[in-house]
Amino acid sequence: MTTDNPGSRRRPSWRLVAPIVATLALLTPLAWTWWQSLLPDHYSVMEFGYVDLGGGPPVTHALSPAQGRSVSTLVADPERPADVTYTLTAREQSFHLASGERTDGFTINGNSPGPTLRVRQGDLVEVHLVNASVPDGVTLHWHGVDVPNAEDGVAGVTQDAVPPGKTFTYRFVADHPGTYWYHSHQVSHQQVRKGLFGVLVIEPHRPIRSDGDVVAVSHVYDGKATVNGHTGAARVGASPGGTVRVRIINTDNGSLSAWVSGSSYRVVAVDGYDLNGPTPVSGKAVLVTAGGRVDIEVTMPTDGGGVRVDLGGAAALLIGDGSVAAKPQPTAFVDLLRYGSPTSIGFDPGDADRQFRYSIGRKPGFIDGRPGYWWSVNGHIYPDAPMFMVREGDIVSFHIENHTNAVHPMHLHGHHAVVLRRNGDRATGSPWWIDSLDVAPGDSYDIAFVADNPGIWMDHCHNLPHAAQGLVAHLVYSGIYEPYRVGDRPSGTNQPE
Ligand SMILES: [Cu+2]
Incomplete structure (x- = not known):
C-alpha cells in the first residue's frame, strides 16, 4: 500500500x-x-401460497371468520339420527397380524387392519373415534367418500388431531355405494404405514348380483406384504360356478399390480364408481393406485377349481376350496382409458369455468429452513403452493403433469373427477372416475369435476412421504374460512402428512 x-x-x-x-x-x-x-409455530393453509383462479372470475379468499363460513359448519344434518354407529379405538401397541407375526405399530379396536365397516347406501353413519394411546394424536379420513368438509379428518385443515384420552365423532351420509377406506390423516406417513386404517364398504340399495363379496386389502407391515392382514395367501370360500366381487384396496405408498389365475375377470369398479360395460380380461394385470381401489369380478370354475388373485406377487387371495396354479405376473395391463363403453358423465368438461394446471417438478430450496431438492407444484415449493380457488357449481378441469422420475398417486379429497385425456389421448372407454390417480414419470392427465362440495380440500400425493416432503396443495371454495391451524396447538400438534 x-x-x-x-x-x-x-x-x-x-x-x-x-x-x-x-x-x-x-x-x-x-x-x-x-x-x-421458515414456518411459524402454527399457520392456516389459507395464509400460505398464492391464489390461482384457473382463469375464472374472482372469489372471496376468506381469511377471517367475518369473511366466510367456517369449515367446522360444513356437516351432515345435525338433526338426523344415525342409522349406524361405530366406535373405533386407536392404540399404539405391539400386535399380531392375522397370520400370527408380531409387529409394532397402531391398531383400531385391537387389530390392523381395523374393522371392515359395511353400511347401506343412504345410511347416516356415525363413528366415534377414541384415541386410547397414540401420542401424536389421530384423525380419521374417509378416503374416497365425498363427505361434508368438517368430516374429512385432516388434522390442521378440517379438525384438530385427537389427543390421547379424547374422542371425536364423524357423521356423514353414505350416499355413493362402493369400496372405500379410512385412515389417520395425522402424521399419516407414519400412522398409515404402521397400521392405522380399515375398510369401508357402502353396499347399494339394490344388492349386487353376485354370489360372494370379499375385501382384499393390501398392506406392507414392516416389510411384510399382507392381504387382509395375512402374509402369503389368505383363503375365502366360494361355490363352484358363482361370481365373486373382490374389492382390492391399496393402502401402501406405491402402485399395486393385481392379476387373476384360474378365471378371467372383469374390472367392475374403480375408486368406488362402477365402470360401464366392463368386458372379460385375461392375460393382463390391473394397476391399483396407492390409496385407490379396484373391484374385480371373477367367476368360479364349475369343476371345483379355485381362483387366485395375486396382489403384487408376495400376497394373494385364494377363492374357493379348489387348487389353482399361480400364473406369473402378466406384462400387459388393463388400460382404463380404453376399457368398457362410454356413457354420459352428466356435465360438459369442455365448458369448464376454471382450468388449473398441477405440474409436479423438483427444485432445490428450503422447506422450514431445511435445504433439499424438494417437490414443486407449478414451480413453487411448499408452503408457497397454489390455492386452487373455485366457486360452488363451477365445472373444473385440471391438467396434471409429472416432470419427475417418481410415480405420484394424486389424491383429491371430497370429489371424484373423470379422466378425460392421458398424454393428449382422449378417453374412449367407460367414464373413469377417480379420487386417486397414478401419474407416471413424464405423463400428463386431464381430469374434470363439478365443484359441488364446499370446503377446503387437500389435493396431494398419496405416496405419503412425498406429501410429508411438501407435495400438497388445496382446493379452496370461495367464502370458506379455515379455523384450524397446522403446527402447534394447545391440545397438541397438527401435522396432516
Ligand atoms: Cu408423490
Whole structure:
C-alpha cells in the first residue's frame, strides 16, 4: 500500500470488499429464501401460497371468520339420527397380524387392519373415534367418500388431531355405494404405514348380483406384504360356478399390480364408481393406485377349481376350496382409458369455468429452513403452493403433469373427477372416475369435476412421504374460512402428512 496516491489506497480495499460484496450478493438471496421458508409455530393453509383462479372470475379468499363460513359448519344434518354407529379405538401397541407375526405399530379396536365397516347406501353413519394411546394424536379420513368438509379428518385443515384420552365423532351420509377406506390423516406417513386404517364398504340399495363379496386389502407391515392382514395367501370360500366381487384396496405408498389365475375377470369398479360395460380380461394385470381401489369380478370354475388373485406377487387371495396354479405376473395391463363403453358423465368438461394446471417438478430450496431438492407444484415449493380457488357449481378441469422420475398417486379429497385425456389421448372407454390417480414419470392427465362440495380440500400425493416432503396443495371454495391451524396447538400438534 502507498501513501502518495489516494486512489491506490482505495483499490486494495476494494479488492477486499469486492469478494465480500459478491458473497453477500450470493448469500443474501439465499438467506432470504431460507428465512422465507421458515414456518411459524402454527399457520392456516389459507395464509400460505398464492391464489390461482384457473382463469375464472374472482372469489372471496376468506381469511377471517367475518369473511366466510367456517369449515367446522360444513356437516351432515345435525338433526338426523344415525342409522349406524361405530366406535373405533386407536392404540399404539405391539400386535399380531392375522397370520400370527408380531409387529409394532397402531391398531383400531385391537387389530390392523381395523374393522371392515359395511353400511347401506343412504345410511347416516356415525363413528366415534377414541384415541386410547397414540401420542401424536389421530384423525380419521374417509378416503374416497365425498363427505361434508368438517368430516374429512385432516388434522390442521378440517379438525384438530385427537389427543390421547379424547374422542371425536364423524357423521356423514353414505350416499355413493362402493369400496372405500379410512385412515389417520395425522402424521399419516407414519400412522398409515404402521397400521392405522380399515375398510369401508357402502353396499347399494339394490344388492349386487353376485354370489360372494370379499375385501382384499393390501398392506406392507414392516416389510411384510399382507392381504387382509395375512402374509402369503389368505383363503375365502366360494361355490363352484358363482361370481365373486373382490374389492382390492391399496393402502401402501406405491402402485399395486393385481392379476387373476384360474378365471378371467372383469374390472367392475374403480375408486368406488362402477365402470360401464366392463368386458372379460385375461392375460393382463390391473394397476391399483396407492390409496385407490379396484373391484374385480371373477367367476368360479364349475369343476371345483379355485381362483387366485395375486396382489403384487408376495400376497394373494385364494377363492374357493379348489387348487389353482399361480400364473406369473402378466406384462400387459388393463388400460382404463380404453376399457368398457362410454356413457354420459352428466356435465360438459369442455365448458369448464376454471382450468388449473398441477405440474409436479423438483427444485432445490428450503422447506422450514431445511435445504433439499424438494417437490414443486407449478414451480413453487411448499408452503408457497397454489390455492386452487373455485366457486360452488363451477365445472373444473385440471391438467396434471409429472416432470419427475417418481410415480405420484394424486389424491383429491371430497370429489371424484373423470379422466378425460392421458398424454393428449382422449378417453374412449367407460367414464373413469377417480379420487386417486397414478401419474407416471413424464405423463400428463386431464381430469374434470363439478365443484359441488364446499370446503377446503387437500389435493396431494398419496405416496405419503412425498406429501410429508411438501407435495400438497388445496382446493379452496370461495367464502370458506379455515379455523384450524397446522403446527402447534394447545391440545397438541397438527401435522396432516
Ligand atoms: Cu408423490
